[in-house]
Amino acid sequence: MxxxxxxxxxxxxxxxxxxxxxxxxxxxxxxxxxxxxxxxxxxxxxxxxxxxxxxxxxxxxxxxxxxxxxxxxxxxxxxxxxxxxxxxxxxxxxxxxxxxxxxxxxxxxxxxxxxxxxxxxxxxxxxxxxxxxxxxxxxxxxxxxxxxxxxxxxxxxxxLAGWQARVSTDLLSCLIAGPVVDASTVNDQARMLNINPHQRFRAVAAYHDPAPTSQQWVRARRRIMEVLWRHDPRREILLRERRGLLLALVPIEREGPGLVDLLTTMLDGEPGRALFVSAGEPGQSLSAAGHSCRQALSALEISIYRDQRGQVTQCTDVILEVLLAHNRWVSKRLIETRIGQLVEKPHLLDTLRVYIACDMALQRTAEELVVHPNTVAYRLRQIATLTGRDMRRITDIGDLNVALMAFDAIQMRRDREEARTDLRARLFA
Structure with a gap:
């Protein structure tokens, strides 16, 4: 026909x-x-x-x-x-x-x-x-x-993409969880994803604040992924995310600019106004990279608490805070033995914090607090009396600074328990 x-x-x-x-x-x-x-x-x-x-x-x-x-x-x-x-x-x-x-x-x-x-x-x-x-x-x-x-x-x-995303998410979830993961299991799953597990991996975490709309998160996520793919053209990246929160495990043995340098350059622009970014220490292999994921999330929580947006907070930059955040008993003992008398006097805690940040300069501290230098001197004498520390000695100031870090770590844990910044729980939700 x-x-x-x-x-x-x-x-x-x-x-x-x-x-x-x-x-x-x-x-x-x-x-x-x-x-x-x-x-x-x-x-x-x-x-x-x-x-x-x-x-x-x-x-x-x-x-x-x-x-x-x-x-x-x-x-x-x-x-x-x-x-x-x-x-x-x-x-x-x-x-x-x-x-x-x-x-x-x-x-x-x-x-x-x-x-x-x-x-x-x-x-x-x-x-x-x-x-x-x-x-x-x-x-x-x-x-x-x-x-x-x-x-x-x-x-x-x-x-296939859906299957790979599920395997990638499950593998990263196992690494984040904490218990030791069998290396052969990790390696087998990595090969299924066409990833070489015998290279060094580093975790990168990003958080968008304020909470983004779907379109805002799509744009922010695209900017982050462009940086990660530029660093790793082979795309051997493991990824887990929720809206406003992303954790990626990225190979670092690549030519060209380093991962942190690329992320810093990205944050110099418009994304830096809304993004907190952190990085853990590299793991020697994929099966050993779980600690890098936990470090990146802990560093990100500290970055959010300190409002350090627009920069890459590396775990080594806040290593003491990370340790204190994960050891509540040590943090409480540091607070009780060093600044316990100041906890109920917020103006003295603020004065001590600014005094340390201003390198123990009385005039700069007064300008930062917008008070008279004599007021600062009076408060410092009160702090010395209550803590038994000499406010002119570097070692005593160092002790008090560690106690302030412990105080912040306890406050951060309280925020986590109130489900405000528990990033790991949010990823697993």
Missing amino acids: APSGTSHATADHMTAVSRELSSASTALANEFVRQYVSTTDSGSVDRQAPVEAFEMAVHVIDLCANGLVDRPPSGGTPPGGMPATGPPSGRGARMALQGKPVAEAVEWLRLLERVVTDHVLAHATGGMDEIRAVLGRLAELFDVLCTRELESFTATYNE
Whole structure:
């Protein structure tokens, strides 16, 4: 049956071309294999076995021959007259599984289209209108076939991406949790994700404040991921996130600028006004990188408490605070034995904190507190009397400074218990 909307001459010509394609399908398939294998050897297309390529070509040529002369009633098939069956091959799905570019899912079809088109032109017997009609129909048919391969690629790619995201999230969750993880289990899961587990990894955490909308978080996340991917073009990154909070485990043995330098440069711009970022110490392998995740989250909590947005807080910068935050008994004892008498006198605690921050300079402290220098001197005498410390001795000031860190650590733990900054709990929610 001739396709609707065509003249009898065009229909007859299409029927003749259809018969010609059917009789020449073996020769055309062999020509396709010859060109296809040659292209494969050049490295631009993934290698396929010649027999498989031949069978794909014969099948597609038969579909085209049938499509030239037979288009079932409207609604029976997709546009172009292809039968309502699956794609002509599983190549699109295979390319997705192999991590190949999407173009390789349809490149073989475009090569076969050129072979078929060249054959039609070489054996053309009708007028220009009939030839244009045949070439137009062939283009439609190959477009449908390419669309199906792309749909196959997309469906498999999305399924694979979802699976990889789940495995990545589960693996990172195990590392964050704390208990020792069996190295062989970690290595096996890493290889499933095409990640080399025997390299050094470093954790990076980011927190958006105030709580972002979905669009704000998408923009912030994209900026962060652009930095991480620039550092690691291979994308061997493990990731876990909730809106406003992200934890990534990133390989660090890469050429170019360091990870912290790239993040610092990013924070110099607009993202720095809303982002807190921290980094843990590198682990020697993936299975040993759990401590880096916990360090990064602890450093991030301290960064949030201190309002250190727009900069990268490394665990080594706040190592004492991290230790105090995870040892409540030590923190309480430091407070009781050093500044216990000041806890109920916030103005003295504030004066002590500013005095230390101003390098024990009386005039600068007064200016920072917006009080008279004599007031500062009086308060310092009160602090000395209550704590038994000499406010001019470096060792005594150091002791008091550690006690202030312990005080902040206790306050931070209280915030965590009230579910305000318990970042690990938020990630696992």
